[in-house]
Amino acid sequence: MRDFAGFSDCDSTTKKAMIDFSFHIAYGNMDEAFRAIKLIKNESVWENMCRMCVKNQNLSVAKMCLGNMRNLRATHALRKAEQADMEVPAQTAMLAIALGMRDEAEKLLKSCGRHDLLNEIHQSQCEWGRAISVAEKHDRIHLTTTQYNYARYLESQSASGTADQLNLSEDSAQSTDDNGKESFGTPAVEKAIQLYEKASTHHFDVPRMLSDNYSNLLSYVNHKNEPALYKWWAQFCESTGSIELALEYYEKANDILSMVRVLCYLEKYDEAMQLCNREGSLEDDDDPMGPYGDHLATSRSSSGFLGSSSGPTSTSSQGSAVSLASATKAACYYLAQQFESQYSSDQNPKTFQQAITYFMRAEAYTNACRLCKDAGDFDQLKNVASLGSMTDKLDAAKFLEAQETQDCRDKALQLYSMAGQGMKVGAVV
Structure with a gap:
């Protein structure tokens, strides 16, 4: 028995x-x-x-x-x-x-x-085809984790030179190659790339895996045509000193803040200002916005940054528009800081006005008020504070009231009135 x-x-x-x-x-x-x-x-x-x-x-x-x-x-x-x-x-x-x-x-x-435990058993025995099959049919919550672990296994085998002994045919029918005929490495590396993409970790893991072969990595970045990968490559180029190439890929990634930062580093302030004027230029198709207009207009139509010009705006396009506005404000704020730094050294009125303009476009009214106070421009201070929050209005009003001139007292009176401080108005009068 x-x-x-x-x-x-x-x-x-x-x-x-x-x-x-x-x-x-x-x-x-x-x-x-x-x-x-x-x-x-x-x-x-x-x-x-x-x-x-x-x-x-x-x-x-x-x-x-x-x-x-x-x-x-x-x-x-x-x-x-x-x-x-x-x-x-x-x-x-x-x-x-x-x-x-x-x-x-x-x-x-x-x-x-307990198919989750069964999945773990197959993974521990390197039975990846069976593990993915169990995950796809019964353990969907761990599917991406299984795919990621399989990709890491293939990557380690490829690095150790034992990838040729692997049998990748058992689950090849379950995977679709999105890369067409273009190859980025050995079959094991190709399979790992597919799995990283399915696990949605390819923006980080594929560049790390291909970092020893820059030609394959660049081919992959250009082939995928994804902003996150473009930005990764741009940051890599910037770290190696290839500033112009970094600027090109920041442009492809539509990373306005990074583009403005690099342009300021190159002291190309006119082009940086053109980028910060992006939102208004995109609303007018006849204004191509300088050297970046054609690409950004193409990106708008293909990526949906401002949605379609006809029909109701979708939720995704609304989110993209909000993201674009936030990025533009961040870029304007960075550029305003650069102009403020220049003004502190050269005291050029034009530089001062540029700093105020871009602080206001970034809706950083507190910063603009501070700069106006430092420069002693009371007219500008009153105009900027009137657009800011109640705190900005009150701070500017107190500052103007302390100047003890009739013109400043009149401006303080207007700001107190805007802030709803009727008792203060009476005291100033």
């Missing part, structure tokens, strides 16, 4: 004890079953008994068998499963894995619906 496999070399006392144990276990008489086997000393007998307990899902007897076997690994696996409050079949499956009973473990996990 299969339940008594491995007992052929045992003495008659051991065989009788095993028969009695099986009989009492079948009738559920646990006390008599334990008495029948308490004198057994052979570890192989205990191991076979533990295997029987796995098939019967009798964990109480299995624990006693493990204690006599002195199998710490299996004991730890069972204890860990109990502490995790797993179902009895799942606990038994963990014990079965520790005892090398893979088929029994898979049956038990399927019976209790």
Whole structure:
């Protein structure tokens, strides 16, 4: 009988004890079953008994068998499963894995619906085709994690030079190559790229994986035509000192803030101002906005930054428009800071006016008010504060009131009135 496999070399006392144990276990008489086997000393007998307990899902007897076997690994696996409050079949499956009973473990996990654990078993055995199949059919919540782990495995095998020994045909039918005929490396690398893309981690992991081969990396970046990858490549170019190339890819990524930052570094302030005027230029198709107008107009129509000119605006296009406005404000704020820094050194009125203009376009009214106070431009201060928050109005009004000139007191009076501070108006009058 299969339940008594491995007992052929045992003495008659051991065989009788095993028969009695099986009989009492079948009738559920646990006390008599334990008495029948308490004198057994052979570890192989205990191991076979533990295997029987796995098939019967009798964990109480299995624990006693493990204690006599002195199998710490299996004991730890069972204890860990109990502490995790797993179902009895799942606990038994963990014990079965520790005892090398893979088929029994898979049956038990399927019976209790623990396909997540079954997925982990396949991954631990590098059975990636079966792991992805289980994830796709029964464990969708861990599908992207499985794909990511498979990609990391392929990447490690490719780096160690053992990728040629892999069999990638078992799940090739399940994967569609989005890259057409263009190749970015070995079959293992190609497969890893596909899996990283499915796991939505390719913006970081693919550049990292291909970082040793710049030609393949650049081909991949250009082929995918995704702003996140363009920005990654632009940042890489900037870090290596290829400023002009970085500017080109920041342009492709529509990263206005980074473009303005690089243009300011190159001291091309006129072009930076053209970019900061982007929102108004995009509303007028006849104004191409200088050297960046053609590309940005194309990006607007292809990427939907401001939505379609006909029909109702979709939610995604509204979100893109908001994102574009925020990026433009950030770029205007950065440019205004550059002009403010220049003004502090050259005291040029034109530079001062440019700083105020771009602070206002960035809606950074507090910064604009501070600059007006430092420059002593009270007329500009009153105009800027009137557009700001109540705090900006009150701060500017107090500053103007302290100047003790009639013109400043009149301006303070207007700002107090705008801020709804009627009592202050009376005090100033």
